[in-house]
Amino acid sequence: MNKCRLLIITLLTTLSLGAPAIAASKQVRWQLAETWPTNLPIFGDTTKNMAKMVKEMSNGRFIIQIHSKNKHKMPFGIFDMVKKGQYQMGHSASYYWKDIDINTMFFTTMPFGMIAPESYAWFYYGGGMQLMEKVFSRHNMLSFPGGNTGNQMGGWFKKEIKSLEDLKGLKMRIPGFAGEILASLGVKTVNIAAGDLYSALKRNTIDALEWVGPSLDFRMGFHKVAPYYYTGWHEPATELHFMVNKRAFRSLPKDLQVILKVAMKAAAYDMYAQSMHESAKNLATMHKDYPNIQIKTFPKEVMQALRAENNRLINEFEKKDPLTKELIDSQRRYLKQIRAWTKISDQAYINSNQ
Amino acid sequence: MNKCRLLIITLLTTLSLGAPAIAASKQVRWQLAETWPTNLPIFGDTTKNMAKMVKEMSNGRFIIQIHSKNKHKMPFGIFDMVKKGQYQMGHSASYYWKDIDINTMFFTTMPFGMIAPESYAWFYYGGGMQLMEKVFSRHNMLSFPGGNTGNQMGGWFKKEIKSLEDLKGLKMRIPGFAGEILASLGVKTVNIAAGDLYSALKRNTIDALEWVGPSLDFRMGFHKVAPYYYTGWHEPATELHFMVNKRAFRSLPKDLQVILKVAMKAAAYDMYAQSMHESAKNLATMHKDYPNIQIKTFPKEVMQALRAENNRLINEFEKKDPLTKELIDSQRRYLKQIRAWTKISDQAYINSNQ
Numbered sequence: 001m002n003k004c005r006l007l008i009i010t011l012l013t014t015l016s017l018g019a020p021a022i023a024a025s026k027q028v029r030w031q032l033a034e035t036w037p038t039n040l041p042i043f044g045d046t047t048k049n050m051a052k053m054v055k056e057m058s059n060g061r062f063i064i065q066i067h068s069k070n071k072h073k074m075p076f077g078i079f080d081m082v083k084k085g086q087y088q089m090g091h092s093a094s095y096y097w098k099d100i101d102i103n104t105m106f107f108t109t110m111p112f113g114m115i116a117p118e119s120y121a122w123f124y125y126g127g128g129m130q131l132m133e134k135v136f137s138r139h140n141m142l143s144f145p146g147g148n149t150g151n152q153m154g155g156w157f158k159k160e161i162k163s164l165e166d167l168k169g170l171k172m173r174i175p176g177f178a179g180e181i182l183a184s185l186g187v188k189t190v191n192i193a194a195g196d197l198y199s200a201l202k203r204n205t206i207d208a209l210e211w212v213g214p215s216l217d218f219r220m221g222f223h224k225v226a227p228y229y230y231t232g233w234h235e236p237a238t239e240l241h242f243m244v245n246k247r248a249f250r251s252l253p254k255d256l257q258v259i260l261k262v263a264m265k266a267a268a269y270d271m272y273a274q275s276m277h278e279s280a281k282n283l284a285t286m287h288k289d290y291p292n293i294q295i296k297t298f299p300k301e302v303m304q305a306l307r308a309e310n311n312r313l314i315n316e317f318e319k320k321d322p323l324t325k326e327l328i329d330s331q332r333r334y335l336k337q338i339r340a341w342t343k344i345s346d347q348a349y350i351n352s353n354q
Numbered sequence: 355m356n357k358c359r360l361l362i363i364t365l366l367t368t369l370s371l372g373a374p375a376i377a378a379s380k381q382v383r384w385q386l387a388e389t390w391p392t393n394l395p396i397f398g399d400t401t402k403n404m405a406k407m408v409k410e411m412s413n414g415r416f417i418i419q420i421h422s423k424n425k426h427k428m429p430f431g432i433f434d435m436v437k438k439g440q441y442q443m444g445h446s447a448s449y450y451w452k453d454i455d456i457n458t459m460f461f462t463t464m465p466f467g468m469i470a471p472e473s474y475a476w477f478y479y480g481g482g483m484q485l486m487e488k489v490f491s492r493h494n495m496l497s498f499p500g501g502n503t504g505n506q507m508g509g510w511f512k513k514e515i516k517s518l519e520d521l522k523g524l525k526m527r528i529p530g531f532a533g534e535i536l537a538s539l540g541v542k543t544v545n546i547a548a549g550d551l552y553s554a555l556k557r558n559t560i561d562a563l564e565w566v567g568p569s570l571d572f573r574m575g576f577h578k579v580a581p582y583y584y585t586g587w588h589e590p591a592t593e594l595h596f597m598v599n600k601r602a603f604r605s606l607p608k609d610l611q612v613i614l615k616v617a618m619k620a621a622a623y624d625m626y627a628q629s630m631h632e633s634a635k636n637l638a639t640m641h642k643d644y645p646n647i648q649i650k651t652f653p654k655e656v657m658q659a660l661r662a663e664n665n666r667l668i669n670e671f672e673k674k675d676p677l678t679k680e681l682i683d684s685q686r687r688y689l690k691q692i693r694a695w696t697k698i699s700d701q702a703y704i705n706s707n708q
Contacts, residue, residue, distance in 0.1 A: 053616050057411055059609035112707060115700045117471060117504070117630050124624065125631035150471070151699035213699065231702035255413035259613075262407050266616050269623040270478065276471050277479035279699070280692040287694075295698050297706045307707075338634040340641075342704065344649050345505035345567065345633070346469045348585035350693075350701050352651045353466060353661075 028256060030064045030088040030248070035075040035096070038068040042215060042274055043240065046147040047091045050242070050267035057259045062252075064089065078243065083139050088248040091146055094241045095176060102320055103135040106327045107143065109152075109238045111178055111310045113331065116148045116237040116272055117346075118338045123239075126334045131327055142249055144264045146240035147271025150279060154230030154298065155210035156201065156222040161230070164301055173197060173209040178234035181309045185302075194220075201225050210234070215275045218282035223290050231297045233306055240271070382610060384418045384442040384602070389429040389450070392422040396569060396628055397594065400501040401445045404596070404621035411613045416606075418443065432597065437493050442602035445500055448595045449530060456674055457489040460681045461497065463506075463592045465532055465664045467685065470502045470591040470626055471700075472692045477593075480688045485681055496603055498618045500594035501625025504633060508584030508652065509564035510555065510576040515584070518655055527551060527563040532588035535663045539656075548574075555579050564588070568640065569632035577640050577647055585651045587660055594625070 032051070036043045051064040067087070069075040078090040079097045095108035107128070114122060122128040123145055136143040155174065161167065168186035179189040192200050192209075200206045202225040211217045213232075223229070242264045249257065286293055298306070318325045386405070390397045405418040421441070423429040432444040433451045449462035461482070468476060476482040477499055490497040509528065515521065522540035533543040546554050546563075554560045556579040565571045567586075577583070596618045603611065640647055652660070672679045 053612065056612040057609060057616060059607075115703065117626065120623075120627040121630035121634070124627045151703055153699075214695070231698055231706065233703065233707065236700075236703055253413075255411060258407065258410040262411060262616060262620050266620045266623070269474075269620070272471065273474040273478045276475035276692065276695065280475070280695040283695050283698070284691050295702075297702055300706075303706055337638050338630065339704075341568070341630065341634040341637050344585055344637070345507075346590075347701070347704050348649075348651055349469065349505055349587065349590055350696065351705075352585065352654075352657055353587065 027060070028062045028252065030062070031067060032064050032089040032091060033067050033072050033074070033078050033081055033087040034069070034090065035078055035092040036068060038070045040068075041219070042149075042271060042278060043091075043147070044068070045274065046240070046267050046271040049270055050263045053263035053266060054259055057263065058256060062256050062259065079139070082243045082245050083141055085245045085247060088245050090243040091240065092243065093238070094143065098177075101135065101139065102317065103323055103327060105177065106331060107132050107135070107239065107241060109235045110314075110331065111181060111234040111236075112307055113236055114335050114338070115342070116150055116239075118335065118342060119148070119237045119239060120145070120269070120272075121338060122331065122334045126338075127330055131330060134323060135327075136243070137246070140246050142244045142246055144242045144244070144261070145268040146242040146264065147268045148240075148275060149212055149215065149235075149238040150272060150275045151213065152210075152232050152235035152238055153213045153217070154232045154234070155208050156217070156226035157208040157228040157230060157296075158201070158204070158226045159207065160228055160294075160296065161298055161302060163299060164305055167302065170208060171206045173200070173206050174234075177313070178210070180313065181234070181306055184309050185305055198222065198225070212238075213275075213279050214282040214286065215278035218286060223286050223293055227292055227294055229293055229295050231295065233298070233303065239268070242268075381414070382416045382606065384416070385421060386418050386443040386445060387421050387426050387428070387432050387435055387441040388423070388444065389432055389446040390422060392424045394422075395573070396503075396625060396632060397445075397501070398422070399628065400594070400621050400625040403624055404617045407617035407620060408613055411617065412610060416610050416613065433493070436597045436599050437495055439599045439601060442599050444597040445594060446597065447592070448497065452531075455489065455493065456671065457677055457681060459531065460685060461486050461489070461593065461595060463589045464668075464685065465535060465588040465590075466661055467590055468689050468692070469696070470504055470593075472689065472696060473502070473591045473593060474499070474623070474626075475692060476685065476688045480692075481684055485684060488677060489681075490597070491600070494600050496598040496600055498596045498598070498615070499622040500596040500618065501622045502594075502629060503566055503569065503589075503592040504626060504629045505567065506564075506586050506589035506592055507567045507571070508586045508588070509562050510571070510580035511562040511582040511584060511650075512555070512558070512580045513561065514582055514648075514650065515652055515656060517653060518659055521656065524562060525560045527554070527560050528588075531667070532564070534667065535588070535660055538663050539659055552576065552579070566592075567629075567633050568636040569629045572636035572640060577644050581646055581648055583647055583649050585649065587652070587657065593622070596622075 032047060034047050047066050051066060054062050054064055076096055078092045079100060081087050082090040093108050094104045097104040132143050171188045171190060173192050174182055174189055175191050183189050197209055198221050201209055201222060314328060318328050386401060388401050401420050405420060408416050408418055430450055432446045433454060435441050436444040447462050448458045452459040486497050525542045525544060527546050528536055528543055529545050537543050551563055552575050555563055555576060668682060672682050
């Protein structure tokens with residue numbers, strides 16, 4: 001048996017050079033909960049795109065299974081489920097958690113805030129990622145940009161808005177912070193489930209509504225019942241987010257951590273490109289099939305009132321928490337600096353090239 | 355020995371489950387040649403960022419060594435070196451190869467063409483990648499977006515341009531296609547090595563020059579000797595590119611192919627965010643330290659003449675090759691559709707939010 005023992009030891013020593021690869025080849029299976037219904041275009045494509053990249057880059061060692069809201073029935077429970085580790089990951093929008101933690105609101109989009117290229121510069125080179133880590137580490141999670149819709153439209157209106165007066169008493173579906181701003185100008189804001197929006201608008205239960213933009217509005221059919229499509233002010237660059245349970249992330253081998261981070265990043269950027277593409281395509285189809293749709297921008301006095309009210313609310317938030325103030329200061333400073341560049345680059349270019 | 359043989363067979367059978375990982379763990383080493391000098395900011399950061407992601411995601415199995423022009427001395431020989439397989443990869447700008455193949459010109463940027471978010475939509479969702487594959491497969495290569503500078507400025511001028519007349523006889527450093535357009539309007543275009551540009555502008559050897567934008571112009575010091583900084587028209591979204599030798603790519607295991615593709619994609623998008631950030635930061639510093647710098651846009655008659663000349667040249671290119679016509683048609687159609695969206699989204703938003 002001595003010869004045999006020697007043989008086995010030699011064999012094991014030789015093979016041990018491959019040992020880290022063997023250890024790393026253990027398959028990891030994660031569950032991701034998303035806020036969206038099954039197969040929602042663009043948003044749902046983003047989680048699939050991310051999971052596919054992870055699987056292929058890891059040579060099948062890391063599998064992420066996606067659970068839509070049709071399965072988990074908790075579209076707005078994802079924050080808690082990922083925090084507790086029921087799911088290792090989530091895909092949602094950070095501003096949905098503002099009632100749990102007001103600081104989560106700043107990582108999606110802010111009225112009169114940054115457009116998408118400005119926002120990506122803030123996240124990756126202007127300190128945004130570090131601030132997001134500060135906010136989410138309080139909740140035992142990591143958060144990463146999860147895809148941008150591009151500039152969202154101001155909404156579909158059945159009547160033209162010619163003055164501030166026209167907003168008074170207007171019934172509009174517009175949730176969240178933007179809804180608060182409009183409410184203070186006299187709009188009666190309501191929330192209605194997605195499936196009932198079209199008929200509510202058609203039957204004048206509401207006079208107006210805000211959804212996303214041509215990329216996702218088109219399939220809802222709003223253009224068939226409301227002729228005025230207003231340009232945006234309240235969500236200039238809506239960034240979804242991936243949430244990751246911190247303990248789950250730390251348990252991954254280093255290479256799979258990087259694979260996950262790079263896949264999330266690439267999928268997020270991809271969603272921005274896809275949103276641009278789908279918006280442009282659907283806008284062209286709408287204009288062709290419904291030539292009476294009019295694109296409008298709110299009159300100057302309305303824009304000024306919206307902006308004043310926005311500033312007032314932001315100033316109130318500042319007092320809530322030193323971290324809230326840090327966030328507002330960072331975004332305000334960054335926006336001022338980068339908007340000066342946007343204005344002399346893309347903005348000047350398009351304005352001089354009509 | 356029977357018992358021993360059995361033991362060894364059992365051992366090998368058990369370990370063979372790890373065999374594909376062992377096989378895949380063979381290290382691959384590639385050489386990348388870049389057009390840029392060692393440590394050029396932004397451009398050089400992009401190749402390093404890509405190589406770092408590849409190394410970490412592959413757990414050290416795939417190493418890409420970067421060779422700057424200081425080493426290979428052939429900044430404009432990269433097309434041939436990658437084609438022949440002397441280097442497995444390159445990082446450069448596709449329009450540098452227009453004299454080898456006119457069709458490579460369309461993948462960097464075109465005067466009066468798409469801005470960066472529009473261009474990424476075209477590459478990834480509008481058929482751009484497929485067209486790039488058609489062009490580069492003729493040369494035994496693959497090509498991928500390699501990072502965007504954002505909108506480039508029209509250049510530094512010592513005197514204000516008030517009319518078309520002011521362009522006549524103006525000595526300007528501006529290479530390539532944009533130089534041809536300006537030459538047809540009477541500009542004397544010259545090419546001068548990067549290291550001599552500052553003194554040429556200072557000593558009035560030239561009256562104007564075009565470089566990149568605040569992200570890279572600042573370190574060149576042009577703002578110290580020319581007070582007029584013109585907004586852009588000729589390179590609205592300069593996209594660098596990664597070239598990969600086709601045979602080298604095919605020799606990679608599938609997981610490393612995907613790792614490479616995702617790393618190139620993420621690094622390219624990252625460079626766009628970094629360019630935005632650096633441009634904004636340097637512009638702010640310039641305005642603070644040199645308050646006399648004036649940002650100008652060319653007068654309408656100049657813009658119209660530039661555009662007319664651009665259209666004339668593009669119409670000539672169309673006749674060269676059916677693939678050239680296919681490229682021009684694709685970009686023209688796509689730009690028309692997506693610009694309509696940009697105008698009612700980011701453009702309307704910023705114009706109504708001054």
